[in-house]
Amino acid sequence: MTFKKEPLILAIESSCDDTSAAVLQGRRVLSNVVNTQEIHESYGGVVPELASRAHQKSIVPVIHHAITEANIEKKELDAIAYTRGPGLLGSLLVGGSFAKSLSLSLGIPLIDVNHMQAHILAHFIEDARQENPNFPLLSLTISGGHTQLVLVKDYFELEVLGETLDDAVGECFDKSAKLLGFDYPGGPQIDRWAQNGNPKAFRFGLPKVPNLNFSFSGLKTGIARVIQQGMRNDSNFISNNKADLCASIQDAIIEVLEKKLLEALKITGVKHLVLSGGVAANSGIRARLSDLSNKHQFKLYLPPFEYCTDNAAMIGIVGVLKFEKGAFSELSHSSTARYNLNHL
Ligand code: KG4
Ligand code: ZN
Numbered sequence: 001m002t003f004k005k006e007p008l009i010l011a012i013e014s015s016c017d018d019t020s021a022a023v024l025q026g027r028r029v030l031s032n033v034v035n036t037q038e039i040h041e042s043y044g045g046v047v048p049e050l051a052s053r054a055h056q057k058s059i060v061p062v063i064h065h066a067i068t069e070a071n072i073e074k075k076e077l078d079a080i081a082y083t084r085g086p087g088l089l090g091s092l093l094v095g096g097s098f099a100k101s102l103s104l105s106l107g108i109p110l111i112d113v114n115h116m117q118a119h120i121l122a123h124f125i126e127d128a129r130q131e132n133p134n135f136p137l138l139s140l141t142i143s144g145g146h147t148q149l150v151l152v153k154d155y156f157e158l159e160v161l162g163e164t165l166d167d168a169v170g171e172c173f174d175k176s177a178k179l180l181g182f183d184y185p186g187g188p189q190i191d192r193w194a195q196n197g198n199p200k201a202f203r204f205g206l207p208k209v210p211n212l213n214f215s216f217s218g219l220k221t222g223i224a225r226v227i228q229q230g231m232r233n234d235s236n237f238i239s240n241n242k243a244d245l246c247a248s249i250q251d252a253i254i255e256v257l258e259k260k261l262l263e264a265l266k267i268t269g270v271k272h273l274v275l276s277g278g279v280a281a282n283s284g285i286r287a288r289l290s291d292l293s294n295k296h297q298f299k300l301y302l303p304p305f306e307y308c309t310d311n312a313a314m315i316g317i318v319g320v321l322k323f324e325k326g327a328f329s330e331l332s333h334s335s336t337a338r339y340n341l342n343h344l
Contacts, residue, residue: 008078009023009316010102011315013315014091014094014096019062020315022315023066031067032066033065034306051090052091080110084333084335085338092337110330113318115339118314119139133301136272138161138264138273140275142169142280143276143277143279147214149212149260156321160341162264165209165214169253173186173190191250197243198243212264258292271299276307
């Protein structure tokens with residue numbers, strides 16, 4: 001029997017406001033370092049130009065940290081995987097240029113990775129904390145920048161069934177949180193406060209979008225209107241109703257997601273559902289989808305939090321899968337803010 005060494009891959013993620021580097025040996029993660037940029041907090045959202053500058057500052061230490069923690073040397077690496085898109089162009093360029101230079105100087109192949117595919121395939125990382133799903137599966141990616149329902153028939157056979165036509169779920173959480181006076185990103189604060197509130201205390205108009213697409217901008221406006229109206233009648237409206245407002249906002253968002261998910265499960269007949277993206281950390285979403293999976297008999301996969309939010313380990317797993325099939329990239333491939341999952 002011949003011994004085949006599993007590839008050692010360095011992965012780099014820089015699509016938004018997290019600079020991350022990971023080392024994978026086959027499907028196992030040896031290190032996964034994430035540096036979340038704090039500079040955006042005071043602006044209430046990610047400022048693209050500041051994000052690229054912060055990536056430039058942290059990319060070398062983050063990669064160095066990942067290599068040291070994995071206890072390997074650069075010369076042992078078999079390939080470098082990086083996020084080609086989608087994301088903020090300036091931020092993507094920092095990770096992409098670094099990955100290209102390093103692959104050139106080490107004389108090893110370069111692999112470009114679609115960030116949205118990576119969120120989904122993070123479920124295939126070998127880790128004692130998670131069970132790998134079976135194909136076909138339905139994936140719901142919910143983050144600050146994305147809301148996407150995808151039918152996954154195989155690692156490289158993905159079909160987008162629906163996505164948001166305007167704001168992402170995380171944006172709806174964060175903008176509502178801002179109206180309530182929480183710092184950015186306020187999604188986790190809404191989650192915390194919602195636990196002591198009445199989810200049916202306030203009603204907002206829910207979006208009516210055909211097929212499996214989503215829309216959150218109308219709901220966001222509806223939430224703003226309820227808050228403005230309340231403030232007109234009572235200047236302490238927010239502080240007097242904070243928990244109920246948070247619970248009701250969260251409940252409305254979950255209702256939108258739940259409806260589309262059930263529709264997608266019915267249409268596709270798929271029995272495995274994977275959840276990814278930072279918003280997948282929401283305790284209300286996790287609880288409701290767990291109930292739903294018992295009621296409608298599908299299997300729900302919730303990855304560890306570090307594989308939900310933006311991280312390089314998820315870029316690495318796609319890198320390993322592409323390495324195995326020899327799908328390498330060219331230095332001439334440019335980073336791209338829009339990158340369609342239907343054309344991998
Ligand atoms: O995936 P992620 O780290 O970054 C991208 O946007 O790509 O997701 C960040 C988003 C933010 O909108 C944040 O408010 C939201 O995830 N988030 C949550 C929770 N934890 C993070 N939203 C609601 N409840 C949470 N527990
Ligand atoms: Zn992401």
